[in-house]
Amino acid sequence: MNHILEVDGVMLSFGINRILQNVYLKCTTGNVTGLLGRNGCGKSCLMKIIIGDPLTEEKSIRINGKSLLGSSRLPEDLRYLPQHNFVPDSLSLERIFDDFEIDIEAFIESFPEFEQYRGMKMAHLSGGVKRILELYLVLKSKSKFVILDEPFSHIMPVHVDTIKNLILEEKSNKGILVSDHLYEHIMQISDEVYMIKNGRTFPIKSVEELHENGYVRLW
Structure with a gap:
């Protein structure tokens, strides 16, 4: 079954500073929806609002x-x-995969070097290893939608393509909303992209449009 996540009417201010106003975005099963914007524009705030953080009462979040x-x-x-x-x-690791009801063998097949960590506790893992593990758990969880905030942060380049392929594979099972400052990855894997600027969201079709809106330089 296909599902639709819609967000609109979001208004958020901190003091006299308006962060978000009349935001709209849509995410659907089978699609990766990208979210871009400069630091401090409100991307993480919007994601937290979607997942239920009571930052503002002025919002409408709907599924189907x-x-x-x-x-x-x-x-x-x-x-x-x-x-x-x-x-x-x-x-x-084994306890975590049991709790999330996710196959640890499939995970190790994607990331063979994790075999050595199978019986270890999270406390003994590096930050990058933890990031890959948590990303995989969220991405593979049984859910209509997943929201990924900076999934490529602290990830070694050797693993980035694996993660992008996993996201593309998993989108057939759920809608995926993803944001990262590494915009090239977002543009490559997303079926549609929204940019936040001056508190509002609008669709972006190309890197050239990101340049026109002052987000990236092409020289």
Whole structure:
């Protein structure tokens, strides 16, 4: 079954500073939706609002036309990869995969070097290893939508293509909303891209449009 996540009417201010105003975006099953914008434009705030952070009451978040009220979100509806680590350091890899009901063998097939970490706890893993693990858990979870905030941060270049391929494979099962300052990756994997500028969202079709809107330089 295909699902539709729609976000509109978002208004967010901190003091006299208006961060978001009349934002709209849509994410659907089978699509990767990219979100770009300069640092401080409100990308992470918007993602947190979607997953239920009570930053503002002025918002409309809907899945298949049904409003998601309050701060409650069901894992089968939405999963979120924040910029910080979220898996407890006390857990082992095998326990984590059991808890998420995800096949650890498929994970190790994609990342063979993780075989050596199978019985280890999160506390003994490097930041980059943790990032790959948490990204995989969120991406492969049984959910209608996943939201990935900076999924390529702290990732070794050798793993970036693997992660992009996993995202493209998984989009047939869910809608994926992704943001990262490494805009080239976002443009390569996204079926549609929104940019936030002056608090508003608008569609972007090319790197040239990013340049025209002052986001990147082409020289």
